[in-house]
Amino acid sequence: MASTSCLPSLPHFSLPSFRKIPPVFFQPNCSFRSSSSSSFSLAKLNHRCNQLSLSASAQFLPNPLVSSISKHTHIQLPSFAAGLFSLEDAQILRHKCLELLGLSVRYGDDELARAVHCLIWKLEEDNYLSNSLITAYLNLGLLSDAYNVFAGISSPDVVSYNALISGFAKSGYEVQAIRLFMRMRERGIQPNEFTFVALLTACNRISELNLGFQVHCLVVKFGCVVNIFVANAVMGMYIKCGCLEDALHLFDEIPERDIASWNTIISGVGNGLLFERAFELFRGMQRIDGFKVDQFTLSSLLDSCTGCSARKSGREIHAQSLKVGLESNLSVNNALIGFYTKCGCAKDVQALFERMPTKDVISWTGMISAYMEFGKVNLAVEIFNKMPEKNPVSFNAVLAGLCLNDKGLEALSLFYKMVFGGIEMTEYTLTSAISACSLLEEKSISEQIHCFVVKFGIRSNAIMEAALLDMCTRCGRMKDAQVMLCQSQNYTNLSINWTSLLCGYARNAQPEQAIALFQWGQITEAIRIDEVVLTTVLGICGTLGFHDLGKQMHCHALKSGFLYDLRVGNAIIGTYSKCGNMKDAIQAFELSPAHDVVSWNCLIFGLLLQRQGDEALAVWSRMKREFIKPDSITLVLVISSYRHTKSNMLDNCRSLFFSMKRVYDIEPTSDHYASFVSVLGDWGSLEEAEEIVTKMPFEPKASVWRALLHSCRVHLDSTVGKRIAKCILAMQPQDPSTFILISNLYSASGRWHCSEIVREEMRSQGLRKHPARSWIIHQDKVHSFYTRDRSHPQSKDIYSGLELLIIECLKAGYEPDTSFVLHEVEEHQKKDFLYYHSAKLAVTYGLLKTKKPKPIRVTKNILLCGDCHTFFKYVSKVTRREICVRDTSGFHHFSDGNCSCKDQW
Numbered sequence: 001m002a003s004t005s006c007l008p009s010l011p012h013f014s015l016p017s018f019r020k021i022p023p024v025f026f027q028p029n030c031s032f033r034s035s036s037s038s039s040f041s042l043a044k045l046n047h048r049c050n051q052l053s054l055s056a057s058a059q060f061l062p063n064p065l066v067s068s069i070s071k072h073t074h075i076q077l078p079s080f081a082a083g084l085f086s087l088e089d090a091q092i093l094r095h096k097c098l099e100l101l102g103l104s105v106r107y108g109d110d111e112l113a114r115a116v117h118c119l120i121w122k123l124e125e126d127n128y129l130s131n132s133l134i135t136a137y138l139n140l141g142l143l144s145d146a147y148n149v150f151a152g153i154s155s156p157d158v159v160s161y162n163a164l165i166s167g168f169a170k171s172g173y174e175v176q177a178i179r180l181f182m183r184m185r186e187r188g189i190q191p192n193e194f195t196f197v198a199l200l201t202a203c204n205r206i207s208e209l210n211l212g213f214q215v216h217c218l219v220v221k222f223g224c225v226v227n228i229f230v231a232n233a234v235m236g237m238y239i240k241c242g243c244l245e246d247a248l249h250l251f252d253e254i255p256e257r258d259i260a261s262w263n264t265i266i267s268g269v270g271n272g273l274l275f276e277r278a279f280e281l282f283r284g285m286q287r288i289d290g291f292k293v294d295q296f297t298l299s300s301l302l303d304s305c306t307g308c309s310a311r312k313s314g315r316e317i318h319a320q321s322l323k324v325g326l327e328s329n330l331s332v333n334n335a336l337i338g339f340y341t342k343c344g345c346a347k348d349v350q351a352l353f354e355r356m357p358t359k360d361v362i363s364w365t366g367m368i369s370a371y372m373e374f375g376k377v378n379l380a381v382e383i384f385n386k387m388p389e390k391n392p393v394s395f396n397a398v399l400a401g402l403c404l405n406d407k408g409l410e411a412l413s414l415f416y417k418m419v420f421g422g423i424e425m426t427e428y429t430l431t432s433a434i435s436a437c438s439l440l441e442e443k444s445i446s447e448q449i450h451c452f453v454v455k456f457g458i459r460s461n462a463i464m465e466a467a468l469l470d471m472c473t474r475c476g477r478m479k480d481a482q483v484m485l486c487q488s489q490n491y492t493n494l495s496i497n498w499t500s501l502l503c504g505y506a507r508n509a510q511p512e513q514a515i516a517l518f519q520w521g522q523i524t525e526a527i528r529i530d531e532v533v534l535t536t537v538l539g540i541c542g543t544l545g546f547h548d549l550g551k552q553m554h555c556h557a558l559k560s561g562f563l564y565d566l567r568v569g570n571a572i573i574g575t576y577s578k579c580g581n582m583k584d585a586i587q588a589f590e591l592s593p594a595h596d597v598v599s600w601n602c603l604i605f606g607l608l609l610q611r612q613g614d615e616a617l618a619v620w621s622r623m624k625r626e627f628i629k630p631d632s633i634t635l636v637l638v639i640s641s642y643r644h645t646k647s648n649m650l651d652n653c654r655s656l657f658f659s660m661k662r663v664y665d666i667e668p669t670s671d672h673y674a675s676f677v678s679v680l681g682d683w684g685s686l687e688e689a690e691e692i693v694t695k696m697p698f699e700p701k702a703s704v705w706r707a708l709l710h711s712c713r714v715h716l717d718s719t720v721g722k723r724i725a726k727c728i729l730a731m732q733p734q735d736p737s738t739f740i741l742i743s744n745l746y747s748a749s750g751r752w753h754c755s756e757i758v759r760e761e762m763r764s765q766g767l768r769k770h771p772a773r774s775w776i777i778h779q780d781k782v783h784s785f786y787t788r789d790r791s792h793p794q795s796k797d798i799y800s801g802l803e804l805l806i807i808e809c810l811k812a813g814y815e816p817d818t819s820f821v822l823h824e825v826e827e828h829q830k831k832d833f834l835y836y837h838s839a840k841l842a843v844t845y846g847l848l849k850t851k852k853p854k855p856i857r858v859t860k861n862i863l864l865c866g867d868c869h870t871f872f873k874y875v876s877k878v879t880r881r882e883i884c885v886r887d888t889s890g891f892h893h894f895s896d897g898n899c900s901c902k903d904q905w
Contacts, residue, residue, distance in 0.1 A: 093119065094123065094126065094129060097116050097120055097123075097132075098129070098132055100112060100116045101133060104116065104136055104140065105136050105139045105140060108140065110142060113137060113140060113145075114145070117133055117145070127153065127155070127156070127157050127159070130149055130150075130152075130160065131157075131159045131163055133146075133149050134146045134150055134160065134163045134164060134167075135163050137149065138164075138166070138167035138171075141171075143167060143168075143171050146163070146164060146167055147164065150163075156189075158184075158189050158190065158191065158192055158194075158195065159194075161181070161184045161189060162194045162195050164177075164180060165184075165195065165199060165202070166197075166198035166201065168180060168202070169198055169199070169201040169205065172205075174202040174203075174206045174208075175202075175206070177198065177199065177201075177202040178199070178202055178211065181195070181199050190222065191218070191222060192222075192224070193227040193230045196219050196222075196230045196233065197230060197233045199215055200230075200233040200234060200236070203215060203237050203241075204233075204236055204237045204241075207240055208241075209243065212234075212241060216234050216237075219234060228256065228257070228258050228260075228261065231250065231261070232261050232264055234250060235250050235251055235254075235261070235268075236264050236268075238250065239265075239267075239268030239271070239272075244268060244269065244272045247268055258291075259291050259292075259294060259296075259297070260296075262281065262285040262291060262297065263296040263297050265281055266278050266282060266285075266297060266301065266304075267296070267300040269281060270301070270303050270307065271303075273307065275305075275310065276308075278300070278301065278304040279301070279304065279313065282297070285297070292324065293320065293324060294326075295326055295329045298317055298321050298326060298329075298332050298335070299331050299332055299334075301317050302314060302317055302318075302332070302336060302338070302339045303335060305343065306335075306339045306342045309342060310343070311344075314339045318336060318339075321336075328356075328357050328358070330356075330359075330363070333352065333356050333363065334360075334362045337349055337352060337353065337367065337370060338366060340352060340370070341366070341369060341370040342373075345374070346370065346376060346379075349370040349371075350367075353367050361389055361391055361393070364383060364386075364394065365393055365394045365397045368383050368384055368394065368397045368401060369400075369401060371401075372397070372398075372401025372405060373401075377401070377402065377405050377407060380398065380401055384397075384398050392424040392425075392426060392429070395414070395418055395423055396426065396428045396432065398414060399411055399414055399415060399418075399433070400428070400435075402414065402436070403432055403435040406439055407439075408436040408438075408439030408440040409436075409440060411432065411435075411436035411439075412437070412440070412445070415429070415432070415433045415436065419452075425456065427461060427464060430452075430453055430456065430464060431467050433452075434449060434453070434464075434467045434471045435467070437471050437475065438470060438471045438474040440475075441474055441475050442475060443475045443476055445475075446471050446472065446475040446477065447477075450468060450472075462490045462493035462496075465484065465493065465497065466493060466497055466500060468484065469485065469497050469500045469501065469504075470504070472484065472504070473503065473505075473507060473508065474504070474507070476508065478504060478508055478510065481500070481501050482501065484497070485497050485498065485501050494524070494527065498517070498521050498524075498527055499530075499532055499533055502514055502517050502518060502521070502533065502536055502537070503532070503536050505517060506536050506540050506543075511540045511543050511544050511782075512544070512784075514536070514540050515544070515546070518537055518540075531562045531565045531567065534553055534556065534562055534565075534568050534571065535565075535567045535568055535571045538550060538553050538568070538571035538574070541553065541579070542571075542575040542577070542578035542579065543578070544775070544777065544782060545578065545579050545777065545857060545859040545886060546579070546777050546782075547581060547777070547857065549780065550572075550575040550576065551584075553575075554572050554588070557572065563592075564593055564594075566594055566596060569588070569592040569594070569599065570596075570598045570599050572588045573585050573589050573592070573599060574605070574606075576588060576606070577602055577605060577606025577607075577609060578606070578886075579857075580609070580610070580857070580884055580886065582606055582610060582612075585606050589602075589603050597628060597629065597630065597631050600628060600634065601631075601633050601634055603619055604619050604634070604637045604638065605637055607619065607641075608637055608641055608644070609891055610890065610891055611890055611891070611900065611901055613643060613644030614644075614646055616637070616638070616641035616644075617638070617642075617645065620634075620641070630664055630666075631666070632669065635656070635660055635664065635672060636672055638656065639653060639657060639672060639675040639676050639679060640675045640678065643678055643679050643682045643683075648683055650680070650683055653676065653679050657672065670700065670703060671703070673692065673693070674701075674703045674704045674706075674707040675707075676692065677689045677692060677693060677704060677707045677708050677711070678707045678711065680692065681708055681711020681714070682714060682904070684715060686708075686711060686715060686717055686720055689711060690708060690720065690724075693705065705724050705728045708720075709721055709725060714904065771786060772786065772787055772837065772838045772839075772861065772862050773785070773786055773838055773860070773861045774839040774858055775842060775858070775859055776842045776843075776845055776846050776857065776859075778845070778846070778849050783845060785839075785841040785845070786838050787833070787836060787838050788836045792841075794845070797848060798844050798848065799836075801844045801847065802835070802836070802840060802841065802844040805844060805875060805879075806835055809871060809874040809875060809878060813874070814870065814871060815870075816834050816835070816867060817834070817866055817867040817870065818834060834867055837865065837867070837868050838860070839858060839860050839865075839872075840871060842858045842860075843856055843872065843875065843883055843885075846858060846883075847875075847879060847881065853882075855882040855883065856881060856882070856883045857884045857886075858883070858886070859885075859887075860885060860886065860887045860888075861888070862887065862888055863887050863888055863905070864885060864905070869903070869905075872885065872892070872894045872899070873894055873897050873898065873899055874897065876895050876896060876898075877897035880896075882895045883895075887905070889901075889905040890905070
């Protein structure tokens, strides 16, 4: 075997500073050698042997052995204390001590081991006995006692070192194991294969790759590389440290592999997400070496099947487990529970669990996770309550499952029980508690959990910090989240925290802060733009109408290969649609490698914003031809499309609405009724629309009545509008938008007195409409305006330019409509309010800052008022510029005195 060929270059190893040897590892007390001590110890040993003989019968400790030990300890005690015992007695004692040490380990009796320890100290120093004592203490979990024995050996041999190195490595004192090995080398003791296996265990546990490289070199140097146990240990070390290629190279060079070699490499490849390679190795194991699979092989393969959702392969492995007689093996059955949780159904997992002859805590916990995964929360809790033995992992499984099923309140209740019940807390526990707070979105509760985590002392943990920051964003604590990002000490975790805060701003309707944070992130090297960031930023661009930045994100997605991510592709379509660029939206849709129902919805929604009903229905027809199953949102959009068709297609709309349940198995909701009522109302069928609302199978929401009221405003039907208004006000008496809609209805129909009464009622209740805000993007910056706003740095130029525009428009025939002013002021003051609406200020700023032929793009947070709509038609005519305004109803394209909405919005 050419072992050196697979060795990488060896960097210098610097021993890390981990836990020091605890103070309990002291030198042995010399009082063990005193005669009085030996008399006491021998008496104690005799008493312990008699106890064992009387209490446990021959099944526990053979009576002849007890009698023999009792005979020697009593009869020879005086001579023994004086050091005059015979060689034959010493040999008998040595043999019986070894047997007693074996029994102490077998029955977990540390008192017996310590009593034998006292007797061994009176015999002549014997490394074999001392090494057996070290091994016994290690098997009993008495690490400090084992170290005491080792420290008392005058010339420890390789077996002594091997035992203690292995004990340290397996007990969490990996660095001490490494230091002991170094001391062993300094003393010139040559390591053997057992030394290397123990040392590699330590390297494996702390993922110390540099030292692992050097140990591999020593293995080759001392000729231990041909030992299969050492080769497997080296291979396991490389796998644990992430060097899968080195492990595979070494595996290929092992001359005689055993089943453990195959199991190690199959498990490592599966854990490295190379699932197909794991199956290839499995087939090679059977073809090349002809090994019979064992429980470890099948468990690893089932984990791989779970990881890649290989249903067929998993069922084949299950069949093979039955064929080789491992259907009752606990490890295999636990792996099968995990597989059927991911690739089966609840009945499969339940049937498997009920057939299992033996179950451990892993089996029960696996069933809890399975039921939670399938949404059967009550059954999962029932299983948890039936568990014969619970551990922290079981509690964590229930906690995480409740969060998975949006049971935040129940999860927090369980968490409180864990705290007061003294259940061990882990990072996993606290992360689930934080997730539960995020689900509840309760600020006060989140602050309490936050304080608990800080008090617990693991806030500096990168995972915990990211979870806390995300919780803050979901509970409306954006300032706290921002402070956490600024104070974070985990520089390597900066990108995750930055992404969480960015998503938080988007989620909390703070798009401008999100853009500012994104721009800051672009100049920070530690920030990585992944598919989550791309999707979020594209969504923000769509919200703001930030077309140029959206294009940049599209280019970045194309360059970085994220265009194949379905979510990113859908976000690109949605961004172009919301920015009014339907040409690029359609092109992005056509070039997308895959589509889902969201992709189609984005395209239909974009056409709907442009009021292109016929084109939207053409996309709907294409969906049906390609057998794409619509969802509830699709049907809302399609029904709404009939509002904007060139011809009356009410019959088609009725047919679709009334066949929703029968054809698509989608029950009509309030959103569907609101859309259908809008279509009926816009095409003049107000009576039918009102009848539809009154005959709804459930109580109509205010949105349905508001859709009907809007249609009354369009058709100037104040009689029906008044009746509908009473219904809305009864449902939402404090909603100012309802009062405004009623007032506009009366104004549009010429009933000024009624309009004024509605406004007076609104003022008397202290209601104010949602502040109108308009914004425009210029030089990658959002410029926002409010009515009569003078906060902009260039407000003087804006107001001067707007006054000139007003004069020119007045000359062209523009007449201000003061009915849209809700303030109780004089007529000339109403005009002042009207002239300086936010949209007018934003358009004026656009005219000042952009040149022909670039259109002026303005976005508004509410419906465009009638006066602004009229004003922009005149502006487009006198300036010969195209103006594009997006309000809550869609796009208004003003050009040469006309609007694309045809004055219907």
